[in-house]
Amino acid sequence: MLAWLLGEPASSGVAERLAGAERVVASDLTVIECERVLIRAWSSGLLSEADAAARRATLARAATQWHRFGLGPEVTHRCRLPFPIEPVRTLDAIHLATALSARGLLPTLRLLTLDQRIRENGVRLGFDVAP
Numbered sequence: 001m002l003a004w005l006l007g008e009p010a011s012s013g014v015a016e017r018l019a020g021a022e023r024v025v026a027s028d029l030t031v032i033e034c035e036r037v038l039i040r041a042w043s044s045g046l047l048s049e050a051d052a053a054a055r056r057a058t059l060a061r062a063a064t065q066w067h068r069f070g071l072g073p074e075v076t077h078r079c080r081l082p083f084p085i086e087p088v089r090t091l092d093a094i095h096l097a098t099a100l101s102a103r104g105l106l107p108t109l110r111l112l113t114l115d116q117r118i119r120e121n122g123v124r125l126g127f128d129v130a131p
Contacts, residue, residue, distance in 0.1 A: 001026070001030055001033075001034055002033070002034060005037075005038070005058065005059055006037070006041075010114050013130070013131030014112065014114070014131065017110075017112050017131055018062070018112075023067060024062075024066045024067065025066065025067045025068075025069065025098075025099075025106065025109060026063070026067075026068055026069070026098075027068070027069050027070075027075075027094060027095055027098035028068050028069065028071065029071070029094050029095065029098070030095070031059065031068070033091070034059050035056065035059070038055055038059075039052070069098045069101060069102055072101075074097075075094065075097040075098050076097075078096075078097035078100055079093040079094055079097045083096060083121045083125075084120075084121055084124035084125060085117065085121050088117060088121065089117075092115065092117060092118055095113075096121055096122070099111050099122070099125075099127065100125065108128075109127070110127065110128045110129070110130050111127040111128070111129045112129075112130050112131070113129065114131075
């Protein structure tokens, strides 16, 4: 989501997947991370206040359409267990555990990530990984 929100070169594949998705599922952590990156970019002078505000508005509009998962007991329990390829950072464990919980409700869920460690774990966990 960050690549899409920041307009990074790899974001075209992400934008296409988001636009074509029947449903987007995300952890609340995804929105929090995006907001924190925008605040960090603004406070360090990488984005103007107006640009950061515009990107926050874009995120807010998009996130209203997403099915969001909180950090409930199922997710927190799964985070405490090993993943197929370790080490996994704490926030990445939350994303992977959220994806596993969501897949329990949506068996055909695809995992959208540009992060190599999450991609590798996603494949090992049986996800179709995009892009």
